[in-house]
Amino acid sequence: MTRRTIVRISALVVILLLAFAMLRIGRQHSILLDDKTVTVQGQEYKALDMVEVKVDKQDSVELVKRDRDVAVVTGQSHKIKVTYTDAQWNEIELERKIKIPFDKEMIVFSVPAFIENPDDDTYYLMPFETTSVGN
């Protein structure tokens, strides 16, 4: 194994890594922001009457009951900020980082589920099934 072969192989590896990195950071995903009553792991989360969701630097979207909107983002990890008013009329602001799995082109972000347990994305990030389209 000469120096040359080493250099060549490593160069190849670097390029492949670069390509893969590009693939990851350049990949486009669409997050479906969902304000519907959902049942996750046997537990039901009621939809909110009115909620404001902001993804990264994009301008925030307002969702009413059974409303759905889409945020198109590139890359995997994103900041989501949800603003809503609870029963006691005090405004609550939740902000979390979410990580979209690489292979998912579309993913559903359920606001109600998120509000209940914002620190476990297995609740509020769910794969997008065509059946749930159109309410």
Add this chain to the structure above:
Amino acid sequence: MKITKETFIKLFRNNLVTVMFVIICAFGIPLSGYSANYLIGEIIVRISRNSFLILSLLIPIMAGMGLNFGMTLGAMAGEIALIFVTDWSVVGIPAMVLACILSVPFSIILGTICGRILNKAKGREMVTSYIIGFFMNGVYQLFVLYAMGPIIPIKNKALVLPRGYGIRNTVNLIGIRRSLDDLIKVRISGVSVPVATFLVIAVACVFIVWFRKTKLGQDMRAVGQDLEVSSAAGIKVENTRVVSIVLSTVLAGFGMVLYLQNMGTLNTYNSHTQIGMFSIAAILVGGASVNKASIPNVFLGVILFHLMFIVSPMAGKNLIGQAQLGEYFRVFVSYGVITLSLVLYEMRKKREANDSAQLLETEQEGYNND
């Protein structure tokens, strides 16, 4: 006195095409009635769009293989790469980088094939590479129109033809549209300059300048001058020629990616067909010939050729009230230019052959006098 006249005539003769174009533009610009700002803006766009592609022609010329009509192969490689990238819904600069990386293997394969074939057709490289362009276009269609879908999976339905396989006639590159051009954008008196793109082009120029200084570059220049002498000196002639074509193809691949990011849409089955012709016409207009070309030729060429291209429809309209005429005119000129420069090149070769005879004749006169 006589000498200066001679040299002047030679100069004129050797730059006939360029001079012609300056004249055409000189007439065309006022006729078109475009504002200087508009024209400058357009030209800047054209330079950023085309010059990289044209740069890819320099290396084969250096290696004495003439105008590489086979650069279309590179264009195809670039397009295939972009199709994949779009299918994977990658966007922005990353998409472009990825496309470039992806295009390389295709370019290398196609380039090697092309080079190998050209080695079998020494002395008529140009017409052969030109036919290779057509031939590979067939292979490309086979690949994109039939293999993509059944054999190579394409997820993105927006790309695939309604019938369920094969790529649509136009692919929307909205994801990467102008992503490089707009990366660093400077507006100078209402003219926006895509600095980033120009930087990339500059890098390409630097590469070519540096490449000329390498051993390989030297070998290519040697091979370009005389196959016999070079191989006698132990230079791997055939290999060198293949490498030159491969390099040109790879560059053309990158060039195509750059070109299409500016265009924003890919005409799957047409984008590459014209590219070769326009690029070659441009470099010839810039004062290059079949056996010598330089970086200035490239840029002068882009400017003059595309000036003509922009103004002629409008000029035609204002001249005879038919824009269509201008359209045809520029097509005619593009082909005419190539024809003319090929003819001039062949004739120059002949002239040089005759010089020695004249020498002898004068010498003989010498004998007769004494």
Add this chain to the structure above:
Amino acid sequence: MEKLTMKERYDEFISRFGWPRIIIGMFLLFLFIVAPFVGVSVSTSLSDTINRFGMNCILVLAMVPMIHSGCGLNFGLPLGIIAGLLGATLSLQFEFVGASSFAMAIVFATPFALLFGWGYGKLLNKVKGGEMMIATYVGFSSVAFMCMMWLLLPYSNPTMVWGFEGKGLRTTISTEGYYLHILNDFLAIPIGDHFTFPTGMILFFALLAFLVWAFLHTKKGTAMTAVGSNPIFAKASGINIDKIRILSVMMSTWLGAIGILVYQQSFGFIQLYMGPFFMALPAVSAILIGGASVNKASIPNVIIGTFLFQGILTMTPSVMNSAIQTDMSEVIRIIVSNGMILYALTRKTEATR
């Protein structure tokens, strides 16, 4: 002649035909065999094939003189076609109808063809060695130039010009009522209900083919062949190479002009503007498939080549479609025709031109 062994015979056969030709022949044969099984009527396709053969063979014949004189493959065929188009449009302009319109088209086309051919030949003499590339671009630029002319020339026959403007020729003009099928229907023999033999067209080709063949047996024709075979030898034998080459180019151009007229009368339309643009490549590859090389060609090459090439073109779409429900004919056409040209260009044995 001493006896050849089986092996030698075989080798000789291969070398005479060349692999590509054999493969293509086999492929066509295969298509004809499978045709019935996939529900394609053989008689119809045969009829089509013969028809297309008749339409194209003169354009292919137009390759022969220039190949013989060593000017290489006539990529400049569009020049001849343009002469033909001028003839056609003029004949229509002057409202000749029926047979006379065809005859007049030829009459009008001839002077243009000869003139263009002469100039073209002169040019090619200036660029010996680089003929093919330059021929290609001469063809292209002339087509582009004529595009402008079609717009500007003062044609007035309403069947030809754009309705609304009243000037500038249409992109396609119907030969309906002028010389549509003038040759096809002449002595046409209907065999069965799907097969008609276009006697007139084939006879016309036969006539021209005979003339070319005859010419090649005259003193001048012999000289032409020699020029192609070894120009220096010819020069040493006192042949004026340039003259002969010009003559050959003029012949090729004229044949091209006639060829397109025959094509139109069968096809039914005059295609102007970019129409003639890519007409050279099919003709070139046809003659190469027929067994010609860059500097050798014969009438049989023309006939075999045109038949094989057009056969493939007619059969592949129909058979492919019914067999695998996809039409790959276009792609196959591109690959076969250009592949054939590449093969010819890269063969060691050929003269370097």
Add this chain to the structure above:
Amino acid sequence: MSEENDVLLEMRNISKDFSGNQVLSDINFTVREGEILGLVGENGAGKSTLMKILFGMDEIQATGGYGGKVIIDGEEVNFTTPLDALDKGIGMVHQEFSLLPNFTAAENILLNREPVKKSIVSDLFGDRMDSIDREKMTELADKAIVKLDVELDSSMKVSSMPVGHMQFTEIARELSKAGKGENQGIRLLVLDEPTAVLSEQEANSLLVAMRKLSKRGIAIIFISHRLQEIIDVCDNMMVMRDGLIIKHTPAKGVKVQDIAKWMVGRSVKTEIEHRTFDYSGKETVLSIENLWVDMPGETVRDINLDVKKGEIIGIGGMAGQGKLGIPNGVMGLYTSGGKLTFEGKELLLNNPKSLLDAGLAFVSEDRRGVGLLLDETLEWNVSFSAMQVNNKYLKKYFKGLFSWRDTEAIEKATNEYVESLQIKCISTKQKAKELSGGNQQKICLAKAFALEPKLLFVAEPTRGIDIGAKALVLQALRKYNQEAGTTIIMVSSELEELRLICDRVAIITDGKVAGILPATDPSEDFGLLMVGEKVED
């Protein structure tokens, strides 16, 4: 240079034959360090073959190797490529330049041996991506030039150099080549006619340079036709003839006349005997005045020559002196100028047709290139010229409106020639390229005879054909001359052949007529003319 210098190269009983005919036999000689050995001999005397053996050219192996030993520094070597020879420090400068016009002297000297700076990418894409070290390159080139000690600007483009400098560049390139291991650099240099293309003073400065090289202990084998140079510069000299070393002597005190004697007078064995031609009352049929011909490698300058009716006149001379240019120029194959008068009428030059119509014909030395239609049948080859020039073998229709190729007549005529010239072929429909060299030559003759010329040029009729065929061809010419009374101008490098069948022989040197002698004159006189000496009488 002194005797105690030790022996660098020894060649012992070298012999070589090409498929039967012996071209070299028992060659023995030695070259000492710093010795300049002159090597002279007519074309085909065996010089070049000997050198090819020394350099292990592959055509030697291809034709069954050689006999004897090549010994360097006392040990036998057997080179298979010139590179092996180079490793032992043996280099050669060939007669024709191999230089790249658009490269500078330095670039040419170090072609494909350029010094390079390591570059990062070279690990990735291989050594060829190293960038060239221009300074080093110039330095190395200059070093070689200094060794040669001549005025040569290493930064000058070859295309703008005088010929002399090109020659220096060639030599400098050899000198710059470094042998392997202990023997650094070139130790033995073979110069093949280096002065042939040089002007007087250029040649002199080269000779000076050669002496300087020998002082540095570099041995030189100097092949030249300029005998005075040999005498001036060489320590010893060797004369070769018919593949033998006729003479090996110290060059000091040798006279040019002697060398000429040794060189020429090769033995030719055929049963043709010389004839005596009666010139009395024979008028001049063709007179050539101030003819110049631009034939590459065979340039003709200011030729004046009168040819008598019915004679066979020979044109001889060393290769590259211009003898071949004469027929090629006259017959219009190469650009030429001057005055040509045939049977009292002046003829157009550069117009083969007019010359052929006038009744001249030419059998070219370049059989395959000019003489034949290789891809056509023998019938075509024989009949074509006659058909085109004097309308033979044609059927006329409609009062000669159409002239049709008469295949029967052609076949008949061809068969006749096949008979009379004893051409070996399967059938007259055979392609010309399938015939052997000798038979191809006969076809060329048949072609010319079919023209029924009044005057016939024949160039190198026996080149590259075996002895038997040679005799037949020569006899055919003599016979044709006697029967048809055709004047024949025969150009050949084989002096003895000319002396045998010609009546007079003109010797061409440096593109001019050096002299015309009766064929019966002793070979030495011709030899002197060939090497550009005046015959004193």
